[in-house]
Amino acid sequence: MAVASLPSLPLRWRPDPAATLLGGLGAALLLALAVIGPERLIAQIEGDRGITPVASSADIAITGIQVETTGNSPEEARLNGWREAQKLAWAKAGGPPMAEGVIESMVASVVVEREQIGPRRYIATLGVVFDRARAGQYIGGKGTAGAHSAPLLVIPVLRSGGVAQVFEVRGPWQAAWAAFNAGASPIDYVRPIGASGDSLLLTAGQPQRRSRAWWRNVLDQFGAADVIIPEARLERQWPGGPVRGTFTARYGPDNRFLESFTLSANDEAGVPAMLAMAVQRIDAIYARALADGVLKPDATLNNSGQMDAGLAALVEAARRAEQNAATSTDAAAAPTPTATSSAPAALSTFTVQFASPDASAVDAALAAVRGAPGVQGASTTSLAMGGTSVMRVTYAGEISGLADALRARGWRVTVGAGALSIRR
Numbered sequence: 001m002a003v004a005s006l007p008s009l010p011l012r013w014r015p016d017p018a019a020t021l022l023g024g025l026g027a028a029l030l031l032a033l034a035v036i037g038p039e040r041l042i043a044q045i046e047g048d049r050g051i052t053p054v055a056s057s058a059d060i061a062i063t064g065i066q067v068e069t070t071g072n073s074p075e076e077a078r079l080n081g082w083r084e085a086q087k088l089a090w091a092k093a094g095g096p097p098m099a100e101g102v103i104e105s106m107v108a109s110v111v112v113e114r115e116q117i118g119p120r121r122y123i124a125t126l127g128v129v130f131d132r133a134r135a136g137q138y139i140g141g142k143g144t145a146g147a148h149s150a151p152l153l154v155i156p157v158l159r160s161g162g163v164a165q166v167f168e169v170r171g172p173w174q175a176a177w178a179a180f181n182a183g184a185s186p187i188d189y190v191r192p193i194g195a196s197g198d199s200l201l202l203t204a205g206q207p208q209r210r211s212r213a214w215w216r217n218v219l220d221q222f223g224a225a226d227v228i229i230p231e232a233r234l235e236r237q238w239p240g241g242p243v244r245g246t247f248t249a250r251y252g253p254d255n256r257f258l259e260s261f262t263l264s265a266n267d268e269a270g271v272p273a274m275l276a277m278a279v280q281r282i283d284a285i286y287a288r289a290l291a292d293g294v295l296k297p298d299a300t301l302n303n304s305g306q307m308d309a310g311l312a313a314l315v316e317a318a319r320r321a322e323q324n325a326a327t328s329t330d331a332a333a334a335p336t337p338t339a340t341s342s343a344p345a346a347l348s349t350f351t352v353q354f355a356s357p358d359a360s361a362v363d364a365a366l367a368a369v370r371g372a373p374g375v376q377g378a379s380t381t382s383l384a385m386g387g388t389s390v391m392r393v394t395y396a397g398e399i400s401g402l403a404d405a406l407r408a409r410g411w412r413v414t415v416g417a418g419a420l421s422i423r424r
Contacts, residue, residue: 050195167194
């Protein structure tokens, strides 16, 4: 027998989370345009903001080499300092004893972190980058072996002076992450520039969101699989005085805590160096978390249409009930000895629509229909929490008999073409 739906009681359409998110964003944008005008919104994404990350390479970088040398001229003193830094960096990297000329041939570049040049004296903090193709056989460096992470979106949150920011202005924390050479790291960092609409999409409040549909939409914008949140909190003791930084490594859409540490700078001029050191330590924290199997993409982000846990449990319960009903139907259909010669009533399948405001209403409707006389089995075919759900009922008899059986159990029944609608 053909199964048809009641034309007078259509099923209620419910949008998925992604459609709800996109619709909400569109409505909010239209409302903002109508209330405050487009000029102010444009002002929030224009201006002097955004720092392009440096090009990452796989070379071996050794930073924080302090030298103090002299010479007959400023140029000679500086050259002696660079040569001394190369030897110190080679030893710091764990390289074997080699001649100065051989070490110099493997140096790709010298990075000046801080320097003071006098007439015959040179004091500096330098970084030395060794070419991996030449030096890799002697010093392994970081990230030469082991697993690499999935692409991880970086949201560097800076808290300073009671204000939290990410890309609203060009901040020192963003600059430290943009200058970090992540090529030798096992972490695949996805670092936004911070210009244009990045300052609206990635804010200090974004890590507090828990919606997987929202996060999936954000991550898709940057081609990332998950998110990490390195957080820096700067506390200034007094104007021009020491600066204390508290740094925290977090990850995932739930903003989970990994590790935290503190650093300090003597004055404002030392803040950039402190932040650069903090980035390296946070990178080491994420690398250890990756090696320990902690830093891995959240499985709930891979399926934007994932059901709510309660609804998933309800669906699973309905499936088990359907299997039990099918087993009961097979058992009832098995031949049994009978003393009567009358032919059994033919089994028919009907569609029954019912209101389902919550999970308990679904269970109550299924239990009531299955308990009606003549019903051989009932299972849900469409669940719409908060709307109208549909079940398929196997009944030994005509649809009018099923309607009478349900009315006897206290239901108000509307009969359609091969379908029923029931309500309390």
